[in-house]
Amino acid sequence: MRSISARFLYSALLFALVTLSCGSLIAGKVWVPWSAWFAVNDDPLWVIILELRIPRTILGVAVGFALGVSGAALQGYTRNPLADPGVLGVSALAALGAVMTLFFGVTISSPWLLPLGAMTGAIGGVAVLLLLAGATSSVLTFILAGAILNTVASAGVALALSLSPNPWALNEIVNWLMGSLVDRSNSDVFISIPLIALGCGLLMMTARALDALTLGDMGARSLGVNLAATRLLLALGVGLATGASVAATGVIGFVGLVTPHLMRPLVGARPGALLIPSGLAGTVLVLAADIIVRLMPSVVEIKLGVAMAVLGGPFFLGLLLVLRRRLG
């Protein structure tokens, strides 16, 4: 059993990341060739680059990384290969938090309120999850807890939709829920990037604890791991990273589920070593999907969240089948 060298893996992922970032800046309904980059500043293409493509690309990178790292950290802590912010209902609760701010129309008063609502939802979600299932860490309880959170969150969102006082709010909520990188502004970038960075930073600090948790709760504690501190880092980290991502782009599912699986064999299955590669793979996945969505020859652009679900659904099904074979 040999995993490939870490340096090679990181180089390959970074290369893909840079290539796709360039692609993301260039590609779209309007092609922005390299020559435009060196043109005089009043070239109209510059507006596209500066106001549309750059924020869209940066957000794609940040959100992909946040979701990839969050998924890897949740899977590592729960020792459950089916865990991810989407499956466990964390994204849905973040969406509910954000929808509440849209519903009450308070987003106009401060651009920070929507992200704040999303993060409150996400952190609350992880906290409830750890309370419900933290002690047992059995696969079944976690998935059930996630199903409960998802149900509660979607019921809340449905309630907000049905009670929505004006069609404008309704439209905004629906659009936003589907998850997309379209028409994000630089202020979205400035708000979400620091929060995502902070969240991912907190998650990186759990790496050693996640490694030790391979030996179970007792094993990890006997190795001096502070599980309460790890849980706190995890709740805040996933809450900030996922919450800020959802606030910026809506719900983009399956990234956090898929990328740890793709990267795990390449890092020798070490949960701590999986965090960064999983994050990088998340950026690659989101950027690639976003470019494909942009280039689809449809009148209205397909939402990224929807496209990801279309890709992710069958993957999830396949994963379940493989796991069932292994467990049964």
Add this chain to the structure above:
Amino acid sequence: MTHLVAENVHVRLGDRQVLSGVSASFSLGQVTAIVGPNGAGKSTLLSCLAGLRAPDQGVVKFGDDDLMKIPARERAQRVGFLPQIPEVAWAVEARTLIGFGRTPFIGSRGLSVEDDVAIERALVMTNTLDLAHRNVMTLSGGERGRVLIARALAGQPEWLLADEPLTGLDPGFQLDAAELFRTLAHKDGCGVIMTLHDLHMALRVADHVVVLADGHILADGTPIDVLTPAILAEAYGVDASITHGKHGPLIEILRCR
């Protein structure tokens, strides 16, 4: 010499009093076996001695200090613990898993040369060198047991506390593991404390036996003094006789009372 001493330890789990006033002293350089019927509180006592559970009442002393007051990292460097359930969550290489035993020593730069030396030593001691690059998920129960023992040894602890380390191993591996624990205690001066179900093993391997029944200590002393028909009758409710075989004492369990 540092002793590990339980002083009047009480533990309550839910509405069950698991340990009620357990006092016992453990020494370095000895193999201690904690025996007793199912539900006697053996595992709970062991987790108290490992600093993984705070007694509701009473104290576990590590030398002169309260074990629970020692920082977790330092405690983990000095007291190794082998859980009963051989849990391994991910399909890592055996050597990687053994490396997790170095967790309390690892600085910010990852595994050092010293860590590698300790891992190699653990591989040699447990005779697992040929398993080092195998996926732990593909190991047999016995192989996995040996790798997990190596994981505990990789930390080179002063104390090794093992919860039923011999369960699930075939007789050959049981003897190997028992021999390993004796070597650790007698040659390296490690304090080995393990819970056991196999009374023969306790008789043959241990220097010191503690018999626990219903949360109390029933007997505490050398194996031959402690594992007597009277005490076994009280602890397990069985008729036993101790005979002297060609290679040492044997315990024969005759029938239930």
